[in-house]
Amino acid sequence: MTIYILSHVYLNWIAYDFLTIAFIVFAIKRAKVTPSLSAYFIIIGLIINSVLVGFIYYDLYILGNTQEWWFWSFYSISINLIDILMIASLVINLDYVNINRGVKALKPSVKNGILNG
Template sequence: MAFLYCFVKSINTPHKSSLYLAAIMLCSYVLSDYLYIVEHVYLNWIVYDFFTIAFIVFAIKRAIILSALPAYLIIIGLTINSLLVGFIYYDLYILGNTQEWWFWSFYSISINLIDILMIASLVINLDYVNINQGAKALKPMVKNGISNG
């Protein structure tokens, strides 16, 4: 959905970085569901996350993607996801843990929350200009709220 939104939003604009990021993320998630590079699903997700990070960094270096805040947020999100998936793989397959404990809930909530934040960064197209405009728009509201309260 983020890809379709970015596609429609970028039709009449010269800046297509969010569209390219969304396309990279779409390809990564679709391929990781159907094309297994390694045997275990958790290791497969880690490999795809690192390939996606490498591809985003390559696209930034080649100026295909402007080095914007969403790209960095996605790189950070994928790195955290990879670490969490690595820990859950270690817990399940290396340690052989079958008893549910707090980390499993933490893992589930964190992975989904980070995925939502990465999607939101694409849809909102967070960058320094948008953040500055938002801060300028909020400043009078905060000032009026404090003086009226």
């Protein structure tokens, strides 16, 4: 069963993404814990998905475009890839951009004052 908040399915997807982001942020604040890297990946992924869905909505409903063009393929691939990466980061705590390694490499430099000037 789908609950429609707004009249168009794309606008609903954007609303659901932002409701999910708000819930994640609320849960982190309520629990008073440091967010995990996966939480950041999911929030960033949902924001990117929302932007892409907004562009597709604009293209289809505002501009009235009915002819397929490169952005439609980019949208389809990107949305699915981002969804898979969000699930992977949540389930197996996957760090696919090696942020943890980069942070660990920077910590000695910050402690020694190299980055502080």
